[in-house]
Amino acid sequence: xxxxxxxxxxxxxxxxxxxxxxxxxxxxxxxxxxxxxxxxxxxxxxxxxxxxxxxxxxxxxxxxxxxxxxxxxxxxxxxxxxxxxxxxxxxxxxxxxxxxxxxxxxxxxxxxxxxxxxxxxxxxxxxxxxxxxxxxxxxxxxxxxxxxxxxxxxxxxxxxxxxxxxxxxxxxxxxxxxxxxxxxxxxxxxxxxxxxxxxxxxxxxxxxxxxxxxxxxxxxxxxxxxxxxxxxxxxxxxxxxxxxxxxxxxxxxxxxxxxxxxxxxxxxxxxxxxxxxxxxxxxxxxxxxxxxxxxxxx
Amino acid sequence: xxxxxxxxxxxxxxxxxxxxxxxxxxxxxxxxxxxxxxxxxxxxxxxxxxxxxxxxxxxxxxxxxxxxxxxxxxxxxxxxxxxxxxxxxxxxxxxxxxxxxxxxxxxxxxxxxxxxxxxxxxxxxxxxxxxxxxxxxxxxxxxxxxxxxxxxxxxxxxxxxxxxxxxxxxxxxxxxxxxxxxxxxxxxxxxxxxxxxxxxxxxxxxxxxxxxxxxxxxxxxxxxxxxxxxxxxxxxxxxxxxxxxxxxxxxxxxxxxxxxxxxxxxxxxxxxxxxxxxxxxxxxxxxxx
Numbered sequence: 382x383x384x385x386x387x388x389x390x391x392x393x394x395x396x397x398x399x400x401x402x403x404x405x406x407x408x409x410x411x412x413x414x415x416x417x418x419x420x421x422x423x424x425x426x427x428x429x430x431x432x433x434x435x436x437x438x439x440x441x442x443x444x445x446x447x448x449x450x451x452x453x454x455x456x457x458x459x460x461x462x463x464x465x466x467x468x469x470x471x472x473x474x475x476x477x478x479x480x481x482x483x484x485x486x487x488x489x490x491x492x493x494x495x496x497x498x499x500x501x502x503x504x505x506x507x508x509x510x511x512x513x514x515x516x517x518x519x520x521x522x523x524x525x526x527x528x529x530x531x532x533x534x535x536x537x538x539x540x541x542x543x544x545x546x547x548x549x550x551x552x553x554x555x556x557x558x559x560x561x562x563x564x565x566x567x568x569x570x571x572x573x574x575x576x577x578x579x580x581x582x583x584x585x586x587x588x589x590x591x592x593x594x595x596x597x598x599x600x601x602x603x604x605x606x607x608x609x610x611x612x613x614x615x616x617x618x619x620x621x622x623x624x625x626x627x628x629x630x631x632x633x634x635x636x637x638x639x640x641x642x643x644x645x646x647x648x649x650x651x652x653x654x655x656x657x658x659x660x661x662x663x664x665x666x667x668x669x670x671x672x673x674x675x676x677x678x679x
Numbered sequence: 680x681x682x683x684x685x686x687x688x689x690x691x692x693x694x695x696x697x698x699x700x701x702x703x704x705x706x707x708x709x710x711x712x713x714x715x716x717x718x719x720x721x722x723x724x725x726x727x728x729x730x731x732x733x734x735x736x737x738x739x740x741x742x743x744x745x746x747x748x749x750x751x752x753x754x755x756x757x758x759x760x761x762x763x764x765x766x767x768x769x770x771x772x773x774x775x776x777x778x779x780x781x782x783x784x785x786x787x788x789x790x791x792x793x794x795x796x797x798x799x800x801x802x803x804x805x806x807x808x809x810x811x812x813x814x815x816x817x818x819x820x821x822x823x824x825x826x827x828x829x830x831x832x833x834x835x836x837x838x839x840x841x842x843x844x845x846x847x848x849x850x851x852x853x854x855x856x857x858x859x860x861x862x863x864x865x866x867x868x869x870x871x872x873x874x875x876x877x878x879x880x881x882x883x884x885x886x887x888x889x890x891x892x893x894x895x896x897x898x899x900x901x902x903x904x905x906x907x908x909x910x911x912x913x914x915x916x917x918x919x920x921x922x923x924x925x926x927x928x929x930x931x932x933x934x935x936x937x938x939x940x941x942x943x944x945x946x947x948x949x950x951x952x953x954x955x956x957x958x959x960x961x962x963x964x965x966x967x968x
Contacts, residue, residue, distance in 0.1 A: 433797035436966035455797040463791030477795050482682035
């Protein structure tokens with residue numbers, strides 16, 4: 382049986398009678414960037430809180446390789462960054478470093494510079510912009526080189542340059558320091574650029590767990606045919622031996638694995654008097670994939 | 680655990696609320712020290728006590744028997760320790776330390792800083808316990824500072840009351856008060872963890888520190904004691920008022936020869952242990968948000 386770095390088994394969290402997370406089982410490999418996707422209130426933050434030990438599960442279990450002490454090797458940024466507003470970046474980081482017994486003045490200064498706050502490190506954090514707070518939150522999560530980093534919407538409030546920097550930082554941490562990262566974001570395109578594995582969650586339930594390679598395969602190129610004669614169109618496709626198609630609605634059909642035969646298909650449709658409004662190759666975006674998955678998961 | 684204590688001590692140094700409460704305490708104790716000092720009475724007292732010595736009088740109440748030095752003419756022998764004792768009996772410092780403990784805990788939760796500290800449930804209780812040691816250090820410091828503030832207040836009125844009535848007794852009194860004040864602050868932090876509401880905690884702190892609850896229990900116990908000798912003895916041994924932290928803070932007196940001071944220390948230590956344990960349990964059971 383394969384051993385995962387983090388594995389949850391039938392994890393459930395109830396607040397009163399409401400199940401925020403329901404019988405959720407996820408599997409995270411070491412060194413992986415694991416993306417959590419789901420609408421608001423799906424249970425992503427609650428799941429992250431349970432993994433980091435901030436919330437106790439109502440039922441189910443969490444296995445983190447390394448046992449109980451492993452939770453001390455987690456760096457996390459859950460919801461908004463937790464900062465003392467009347468203190469500056471350095472003092473905030475020093476307080477956390479002291480709590481972990483890992484106070485190192487040089488490391489703190491390096492981390493502050495690393496997240497681009499070196500020029501404002503003396504400023505009280507209550508005067509920081511949301512983006513600056515996010516950067517400091519990430520820096521705090523990195524204190525002591527944790528093995529696992531949990532980042533809940535880390536690019537919230539960041540400018541485009543900041544988003545690129547955070548993306549590069551996450552990729553760097555994963556590749557160079559072999560850190561395992563669990564990340565959630567509403568910006569799916571951004572997440573698709575870094576995550577290697579995804580969990581789609583809705584209403585506290587796991588809809589699917591899928592790798593980025595599988596998503597690419599699923600979202601691969603497809604032929605979109607728009608016509609008023611869907612029935613006739615699919616008959617022609619079947620006659621041509623193309624059975625891997627999907628009727629999206631009354632006017633649109635998607636045919637897969639036929640990108641080499643576009644000219645031939647167009648000719649056959651015209652010869653068969655199928656009124657083609659448009660025909661062309663495109664691919665499914667992550668957003669479409671996500672929306673399809675969410676819809677199916679109802 | 681040591682790391683968490685170190686973190687809390689550093690945070691205490693950076694905590695604006697700690698400095699504000701210390702400044703308020705200094706001003707209050709200096710002012711009250713000045714007001715409560717009566718140079719004329721002091722001069723008369725010292726003279727009479729020197730000439731006549733002190734009588735001993737016993738009085739009982741709230742389940743305790745107190746023996747006090749007494750002189751009909753020298754009603755209140757004064758000294759820095761006695762003036763300080765009078766101010767402490769008001770429960771003002773208790774209230775200040777309680778409010779600070781509530782604000783200190785609330786700031787930690789309000790800022791969301793605790794979310795930066797992922798921990799297993801077994802280790803979570805340590806976060807609460809570490810705060811108790813910080814509050815102990817804070818109580819010790821603020822009590823020392825207020826003694827000096829009282830002295831300054833007295834000097835503002837007269838230089839004559841600048842001696843101690845009973846220095847060794849006062850040292851003990853101060854040490855016991857540190858434990859009792861820490862126990863009260865731990866109780867406040869426990870209440871905060873229970874309700875997680877600053878307003879409710881502060882109201883509770885004020886009500887308890889002015890001994891409203893003690894007065895109610897005292898009234899109840901007084902009524903029970905009026906039923907007869909047996910009931911009176913039962914109240915003496917089983918009445919809870921005598922074991923209340925606030926009663927002990929207000930009841931301790933450097934002039935009383937046989938006030939059960941040691942019992943006050945026991946109440947303080949048990950109070951700290953009890954509320955620290957309860958607080959750590961509640962803290963580790965609840966989610967961090």
